[in-house]
Amino acid sequence: MSCTTHFSGHTVVHRLDPRPRVVATLVFAVLIALSGHYRVLCSGVAVGAFLAMLSKLPIRPLAKRLLRLNLFMVVLFLLIPTTSPGEPMFRLLSVPFSHDGVHLAAGITLKANAILLVFTSLLGTVELSSLGHAFHHLHMPAKLTHLFMFTLRYLDVLHHEYVTLLRTMKARAFRPAMSVHTYRTYGYLMGMLLVRSLVRSERIMAAMKCRGFRGEFHAYHHFHFHQRDAVFCLTSAIVLMLFAFVEWISGGVAR
Amino acid sequence: MHITEGVAPASVAAAGALLAAGGVALGLRAMKDEQIPRAALVASAIFVASLVIRLPLGPSSVHPVLNGLAGVLLGWAAMPAFLVALFLQALLFQFGGITTLGINTVTMGFPAVACYYLFSRRIRESKKGREAFLLGVAAGVTALTLSFVLWAGSLILSGKQLAIIVKLSLLPHLAIVTIEGIFTGFIVGFLARVYPKAFEMPHIIKTRSDP
Amino acid sequence: MNEKGNLLDIQGVSFRHTAQQPVLEDVNLTIRHGERVGLVGAIGSGKTTLLHMIVGLLKPNQGQVEILGQTRSSERDFWEVRERVGLLFQDPDDQLFCPTVQEDIAFGPLNQGKNREQTERAVRNALSLVGMEGYEDRITHHLSGGEKRLVSLATVLAMEPDVLLLDEPENGLDPVSHERIRSLLLSLPQAMIVVSHNVEFLASVTTRCLRVEDGKLKEIVV
Ligand SMILES: Nc1ncnc2c1ncn2[C@@H]1O[C@H](COP(=O)(O)OP(=O)(O)O)[C@@H](O)[C@H]1O
Ligand SMILES: [Mg+2]
Numbered sequence: 001m002s003c004t005t006h007f008s009g010h011t012v013v014h015r016l017d018p019r020p021r022v023v024a025t026l027v028f029a030v031l032i033a034l035s036g037h038y039r040v041l042c043s044g045v046a047v048g049a050f051l052a053m054l055s056k057l058p059i060r061p062l063a064k065r066l067l068r069l070n071l072f073m074v075v076l077f078l079l080i081p082t083t084s085p086g087e088p089m090f091r092l093l094s095v096p097f098s099h100d101g102v103h104l105a106a107g108i109t110l111k112a113n114a115i116l117l118v119f120t121s122l123l124g125t126v127e128l129s130s131l132g133h134a135f136h137h138l139h140m141p142a143k144l145t146h147l148f149m150f151t152l153r154y155l156d157v158l159h160h161e162y163v164t165l166l167r168t169m170k171a172r173a174f175r176p177a178m179s180v181h182t183y184r185t186y187g188y189l190m191g192m193l194l195v196r197s198l199v200r201s202e203r204i205m206a207a208m209k210c211r212g213f214r215g216e217f218h219a220y221h222h223f224h225f226h227q228r229d230a231v232f233c234l235t236s237a238i239v240l241m242l243f244a245f246v247e248w249i250s251g252g253v254a255r
Numbered sequence: 256m257h258i259t260e261g262v263a264p265a266s267v268a269a270a271g272a273l274l275a276a277g278g279v280a281l282g283l284r285a286m287k288d289e290q291i292p293r294a295a296l297v298a299s300a301i302f303v304a305s306l307v308i309r310l311p312l313g314p315s316s317v318h319p320v321l322n323g324l325a326g327v328l329l330g331w332a333a334m335p336a337f338l339v340a341l342f343l344q345a346l347l348f349q350f351g352g353i354t355t356l357g358i359n360t361v362t363m364g365f366p367a368v369a370c371y372y373l374f375s376r377r378i379r380e381s382k383k384g385r386e387a388f389l390l391g392v393a394a395g396v397t398a399l400t401l402s403f404v405l406w407a408g409s410l411i412l413s414g415k416q417l418a419i420i421v422k423l424s425l426l427p428h429l430a431i432v433t434i435e436g437i438f439t440g441f442i443v444g445f446l447a448r449v450y451p452k453a454f455e456m457p458h459i460i461k462t463r464s465d466p
Numbered sequence: 467m468n469e470k471g472n473l474l475d476i477q478g479v480s481f482r483h484t485a486q487q488p489v490l491e492d493v494n495l496t497i498r499h500g501e502r503v504g505l506v507g508a509i510g511s512g513k514t515t516l517l518h519m520i521v522g523l524l525k526p527n528q529g530q531v532e533i534l535g536q537t538r539s540s541e542r543d544f545w546e547v548r549e550r551v552g553l554l555f556q557d558p559d560d561q562l563f564c565p566t567v568q569e570d571i572a573f574g575p576l577n578q579g580k581n582r583e584q585t586e587r588a589v590r591n592a593l594s595l596v597g598m599e600g601y602e603d604r605i606t607h608h609l610s611g612g613e614k615r616l617v618s619l620a621t622v623l624a625m626e627p628d629v630l631l632l633d634e635p636e637n638g639l640d641p642v643s644h645e646r647i648r649s650l651l652l653s654l655p656q657a658m659i660v661v662s663h664n665v666e667f668l669a670s671v672t673t674r675c676l677r678v679e680d681g682k683l684k685e686i687v688v
Contacts, residue, residue: 005347006347025353026353029353029354030354032354033261033263033264033265033268033354034265065349068349069259069260069349072259079419079420079423080416080417080419083416083419084415084416100416101416104414104416107261108261108262109261110261111260111261112259112260112261112262112352113261115260115261115352115353115354116260116349116352119345119346119352119353120349123346124346124347128343141283143283143286143288143291143335144279144283144335144338144339146291146295147286147291147294147295147298147335147336147339148339148342149295150291150292150294150295150296151295151298151299151302151336151339151340151343152343153295154295154296154299155299155302155303155343157299158296158299158300158303159303159307162303162304162307164560165560165563167518167523167560168555168560168561168563169563169573170523170548171521171523171548171553171555172548172573172574172577172621172622172625173545173548173549173574173577173578173625174573174577175545175577176309176311177311178311178312178313179311180437181576182310182311183310183434183437183438183441184441185573186308186310186438186441187437187438187439187440187441187442187444187445188441188445188563188564188565188569189308189563190300190304190308190319190321190438190442190445191441191442191444191445191446191449191565192445192449192562192563192564192607193300193303193304194297194300194328194442194446194450194453195445195446195449195450195453195607197296197297197299197300198293198296198297198450198452198453199450200296201292201293201295201296202293204292205289205292205293384565444565445565448565448566448605449565449605449606449607449608450607
């Protein structure tokens with residue numbers, strides 16, 4: 001069992017160079033977060049849905065993610081318009097839903113869905129270690145990149161260790177309940193996991209030193225920029241500029 | 256205790272991103288190269304715990320956050336550690352989000368660092384398991400309470416209509432903070448007895464020229 | 467408990483870890499009360515898998531598992547099994563997770579709902595059974611490999627199980643501890659399944675022996 005699986009596949013999106021995907025996702029997210037116009041936000045959702053189809057994201061996991069996000073949005077829709085002051089837009093069971101509240105909730109919902117779809121389609125489809133290499137080539141601070149890579153590498157190891165320890169606890173008739181015994185047991189489990197992690201991190205450091213580590217990491221993974229990547233860059237640039245342009249001509253705070 | 260994607264307007268998101276960038280920069284400077292594996296392993300362990308451990312609470316259960324623990328173990332390095340962990344959570348499990356990554360890093364990371372200054376030395380110098388346990392409880396409670404305040408603050412700054420969410424979550428959070436405290440206490444007590452070296456590393460900010 | 471019936475009755479059980487080749491295929495195994503069964507087989511043949519299946523840590527893909535007179539399939543069915551069948555894990559590092567020896571041994575009895583006094587008694591008894599008196603307050607993480615193994619065995623014995631499943635209990639022990647385990651197992655009244663690569667050891671502590679090979683169980687003579 002793994003807890004670090006990406007959405008693998010063989011579509012054109014999967015084959016794209018991860019570097020422009022990282023940049024495009026970030027710019028898209030910022031633009032959408034800044035936007036205050038429904039036409040931009042709705043186009044954002046449309047772009048997201050298009051990319052999700054293009055990258056053939058598996059339906060079930062994607063639906064689960066969308067559902068989890070939108071359940072929260074339903075709560076927002078019920079809470080914010082009914083509790084914020086202002087002119088009511090409509091009444092439901094004689095409860096007034098305020099104008100401002102509905103717009104706030106709608107804006108949040110559209111933004112969240114658009115960004116989630118693009119984020120998942122473009123970055124959720126990159127193998128995680130390639131993502132680390134992409135960060136490196138995009139000049140993220142070296143230490144941060146290495147922290148990212150190391151964290152990734154040990155996630156599955158630690159998850160496995162956790163599962164093994166939990167299994168032995170179950171074999172000794174442990175059943176979680178709301179009790180200090182349970183909290184203590186989980187505390188010890190976590191403590192043991194940490195002790196092993198820390199001991200292991202010392203061994204790793206020792207092993208790295210033995211292999212000539214002097215405080216500098218060398219990356220040797222390189223990406224190749226293909227024609228399809230150029231097409232992707234160009235298309236994203238056009239789409240993103242279009243978003244910015246529409247946002248700009250729509251002016252002010254209007255919806 | 257995440258701010259979900261889309262909730263924060265540009266101004267709040269940008270402020271969060273700037274603060275987070277500053278904190279992470281300080282953290283990266285404090286973290287020596289040979290501490291990277293350690294920070295990464297603590298980050299992984301905490302990531303896994305916050306994902307799979309469910310502490311029973313009434314008919315439901317809560318996930319631990321463990322930022323107090325991260326703080327006393329990592330000091331300023333907790334900032335980059337949380338940045339990485341939160342990015343992965345957003346990517347893999349849709350907790351938080353990419354535009355709110357900065358805010359969430361601030362919300363989790365700064366309370367962690369505060370706990371480092373408040374409790375790390377005391378835990379190191381504690382003589383008995385019980386004392387370490389109580390300090391751990393204090394660290395867990397302090398960190399999560401501060402996180403709650405920061406989280407509530409950024410929600411209210413994002414829109415005063417959102418204050419209702421804060422109000423509704425006040426009571427559940429009280430219970431969550433209590434359990435987090437007890438849980439952190441047991442972990443810290445365990446570490447103090449079994450592997451006191453965990454609290455020994457010098458994580459204070461050091462400039463490059465320091466020996 | 468019906469002393470005449472079968473302790474364990476596995477019929478047509480198959481298990482696969484991943485989508486590939488099954489580890490166990492259409493396995494049948496019956497063990498009666500009081501029997502002591504040795505289990506041999508190459509590394510990776512599925513001995514550990516079989517033991518984990520008996521206490522419900524792994525669920526078979528096919529077949530029926532009957533333990534202590536009842537068919538067991540759901541997690542809840544195995545709660546009772548785990549209180550009465552003690553499993554010694556192959557790697558003691560997987561078994562010990564509490565700060566001190568005492569707390570680790572007390573973990574099982576507490577889960578069984580024993581009170582403080584009964585638990586303390588169980589801890590003392592278990593430690594003296596494995597000859598580790600005086601280790602109560604030692605930090606488990608600092609014990610040597612052999613000590614960890616003996617303490618692991620104590621954590622299992624403290625639950626006073628009716629059946630013992632021992633996964634390579636004598637592996638990595640010095641001759642003295644090895645001999646202690648051997649005489650301890652001989653003195654215990656419980657039915658048991660003992661996994662080992664040491665055929666002499668199995669011959670002396672068990673009454674019959676099985677080999678796991680190509681996903682099947684075969685009766686052998688040692
Ligand atoms: N969690 C797991 N995932 C996938 N394969 C596993 C897992 N655990 C064990 N295996 C495989 O199952 C087979 C049987 O393992 P095991 O029962 O541990 O063997 P034994 O105890 O006889 O040495 C081995 O080939 C092993 O690689
Ligand atoms: Mg084995």
